[in-house]
Amino acid sequence: MDTNYYRKVQLPAGDVHVYAGDSLFAELNYKVFEMANNNLQIPNQVYMSYTPDVHVGVGTCIGTTAVWRAADGYVSPSIVGSDIGCGMRVHLTNLHKDEVKDVKLRRKLVKAIERLLPVEDHARGHFSDIRLEHVVLKGLHGLPKKYLPDGYTPRKSRSLTHVEQSKFTLDEEALNLFPERVWHRSHRQLGTLGNGNHFVEIQSIEIAEPMRQIAETWGLFDGQVAVMIHSGSRNWGGSVSQYCGSLMKKMMQKEGLGTADPNLLFAPLAHQEGRNYVSLLYSALNYAVANRHLIAYAVREAGKEVFGSKFEMSVLYDLMHNYAWQEEHEGEDYFVHRKGATRALPAHHLDNPEPYRETGHPALIPGSMGSSSYIMVGAPGGKDNFYSICHGAGRIRSRSQSKKLITVDAFSAALKIGTEDEVVVNHKSLEALVDESPQAYKDVDQIIESVVGAGLAQVVAKCKPLAAVKGV
DNA sequence: ATGTGC
Numbered sequence: 001m002d003t004n005y006y007r008k009v010q011l012p013a014g015d016v017h018v019y020a021g022d023s024l025f026a027e028l029n030y031k032v033f034e035m036a037n038n039n040l041q042i043p044n045q046v047y048m049s050y051t052p053d054v055h056v057g058v059g060t061c062i063g064t065t066a067v068w069r070a071a072d073g074y075v076s077p078s079i080v081g082s083d084i085g086c087g088m089r090v091h092l093t094n095l096h097k098d099e100v101k102d103v104k105l106r107r108k109l110v111k112a113i114e115r116l117l118p119v120e121d122h123a124r125g126h127f128s129d130i131r132l133e134h135v136v137l138k139g140l141h142g143l144p145k146k147y148l149p150d151g152y153t154p155r156k157s158r159s160l161t162h163v164e165q166s167k168f169t170l171d172e173e174a175l176n177l178f179p180e181r182v183w184h185r186s187h188r189q190l191g192t193l194g195n196g197n198h199f200v201e202i203q204s205i206e207i208a209e210p211m212r213q214i215a216e217t218w219g220l221f222d223g224q225v226a227v228m229i230h231s232g233s234r235n236w237g238g239s240v241s242q243y244c245g246s247l248m249k250k251m252m253q254k255e256g257l258g259t260a261d262p263n264l265l266f267a268p269l270a271h272q273e274g275r276n277y278v279s280l281l282y283s284a285l286n287y288a289v290a291n292r293h294l295i296a297y298a299v300r301e302a303g304k305e306v307f308g309s310k311f312e313m314s315v316l317y318d319l320m321h322n323y324a325w326q327e328e329h330e331g332e333d334y335f336v337h338r339k340g341a342t343r344a345l346p347a348h349h350l351d352n353p354e355p356y357r358e359t360g361h362p363a364l365i366p367g368s369m370g371s372s373s374y375i376m377v378g379a380p381g382g383k384d385n386f387y388s389i390c391h392g393a394g395r396i397r398s399r400s401q402s403k404k405l406i407t408v409d410a411f412s413a414a415l416k417i418g419t420e421d422e423v424v425v426n427h428k429s430l431e432a433l434v435d436e437s438p439q440a441y442k443d444v445d446q447i448i449e450s451v452v453g454a455g456l457a458q459v460v461a462k463c464k465p466l467a468a469v470k471g472v
Numbered sequence: 473a474t475g476t477g478c
Contacts, residue, residue: 083473122475185475196473238474322473 005454009033013040019385020052021450024442031056038259039064039079042266044072046334049385051341052450053394053442057081059263062340062395065388068269070326070333075274075281076266077248079337080324082241084281085288086232087320088342088364089163090375090463091296093303094312095225097204097466105306106202106424106467112302113200113469114426117295118192120472125191127294132187136175136236139167139286140293147297159293161353163318164343164361168286168325174279178239186236186287191294194231195471197392197436200299201228201366203373203463211460214359214377218316220461227299227313228373228463229292230366232322237284244277269335278324285323292318316375317362319343321391327351329386341388344378344457349387363457367444368393369436369470370414370423373463374448381455389456390448393441402440411437424467433470 002021009016016036018025032054039060040048047067054063059078066079100106118125127147134142140160148159160166193200205224207215233240248265251273252258257266267274296315303311324337328351344363345352352361363376371393378387397405408430414437415423415430427433434440451457 081473086473189475194473198473232473235474238476242474 002450002453005450011037011040013037014045014048016040017047017049017385019049019450019454019456020054021446021453024052024446024450028054029056032061035061035261038261038264039066041259042074042076044068044074047386049388051388051390052447053340053390053392055394055396057339059261059265060339063390064337064339065341065386066337067386068335070269070335073269073335074266075269075278075324075335076264076337077241077245077277078264078266079339080281081322081339082238083232083322084237084240084284085320086322087288087292087318088366089229089292089296089318090316090362090364091227091299091313092219092316093225093227094310095307097223097225100202100225100466103420103422103424109202109302109306110424110426110467110469112305113299116302117200117298117469119426119469121195123192124188125294126298127191130190132183132190133175135190135290136283136286137170137172139165139289141167142286143290143293147294158315161355162315163289164320164353165285166289168282170279170282171275174276175283177243177276177280182235182239186234186239189234190291191298192234193295193469193471194234198231198471199369200295200469201373201465202467203228203465206462206464208459208461211377211458215460217359218362218460225466226463227296228364228366229295231288231292231295233284233288234291236287240280240284244273244280248273248277281324285320288320289318317364319361319364327386336386338388340391342391343387344376344382344389345387346378346380346382349378362460363389365390365448366392368438368441369433369468370465371438371444372465374444374459375461375463376451376457377460378457379455382457385456389451393444393447395440396442397440399435402435402437406434406437406439408434410439414438423465426469427472436470
């Protein structure tokens with residue numbers, strides 16, 4: 001039994017605040033501290049922390065929150081990660097899990113989703129009537145109104161109010177840095193899922209009793225079928241990372257900036273390279289939010305096809321876990337990076353979107369395939385950690401190691417293949433997905449226990465998988 | 473994670 005959920009780890013370059021229970025802390029690889037020590041060498045940093053799902057990434061660990069004052073701050077593409085704006089979205093349906101008890105019906109739904117949502121490598125999106133420049137400049141506000149199906153009015157729409165930020169404002173000039181082929185590719189990719197750990201999952205809701213009141217305020221009920229989406233900014237964000245990263249690398253060499261890790265890139269916010277990156281980063285956040293919205297649009301159409309026109313799928317919330325932006329904390333402006341970390345604001349915090357002001361907003365935490373996901377809400381104790389919590393289970397084995405070590409049988413058992421409770425997956429061969437098996441990840445329940453134990457957030461509902469659609 | 477890289 002863990003007793004301690006927080007430690008300040010003092011390293012030569014500064015302190016990293018680690019939020020993890022005793023057992024998860026004991027399992028941390030020394031490399032995550034080596035990486036922290038490099039990241040702490042970026043000038044003027046005021047705070048850095050790890051969530052319990054922390055693991056080694058490129059330049060910076062996944063599970064990092066890193067903070068600067070806006071006035072003399074730095075921005076780092078390495079502390080954002082290459083999938084800019086990657087995040088979660090949950091929709092609530094009007095179905096009960098008993099209505100999808102039949103494995104054949106779940107399979108039919110998965111097939112319908114696959115038909116309407118491009119999941120194949122290089123697949124084109126179905127949204128040629130959308131202007132990419134409107135999307136990257138205005139986020140959800142740049143979409144034609146027909147894609148905001150839940151009663152759009154300029155002032156009141158669930159699609160727009162139930163996202164952490166429906167529009168990021170940026171310097172339009174920065175967009176000119178991109179060549180035509182990037183625009184072309186990214187336009188075609190709008191509304192596509194991607195691969196790796198990205199997914200659409202059909203889940204059933206199990207409300208956590210102590211938080212029932214909040215759950216019901218949010219419109220949740222026991223046994224409710226929910227749709228969880230995990231995707232990001234596709235090629236657009238990748239191009240931003242690559243392009244800005246290479247410019248930043250040159251700038252760092254010229255100015256003699258850097259740490260022991262050549263993959264750790266950063267620039268002052270006030271510097272031209274920093275400003276360009278922030279603008280393009282925001283454009284990728286706009287892309288990512290719109291992309292998840294369009295994925296949901298396709299899933300809704302599939303749901304209507306299978307369950308009829310009475311099928312409803314309204315958005316609960318959309319938020320990211322790979323990004324950097326400005327936030328106000330105690331009257332001061334900060335530039336906050338979250339790489340594999342989720343913001344979870346408590347009740348009454350003024351940064352909550354209006355519909356969630358009284359309760360705190362839903363914080364959406366995916367599990368690994370075949371395990372549970374969680375809908376949480378921030379707790380007041382999150383203040384010390386700039387309101388960051390975990391982003392998921394956190395990988396413990398590399399994709400290549402997982403393919404070597406994990407058997408298809410073990411994975412098949414986790415998905416209950418061949419039983420009535422089978423988690424229906426769109427893949428023909430499980431072998432291709434073994435690197436997404438639960439055995440490739442930390443135990444998400446243990447991660448959640450650490451977050452709750454540390455007083456950062458509380459569980460509102462557990463979401464159990466019924467079916468999953470992955471990139472093929 | 474990415475229409476993947478030397």
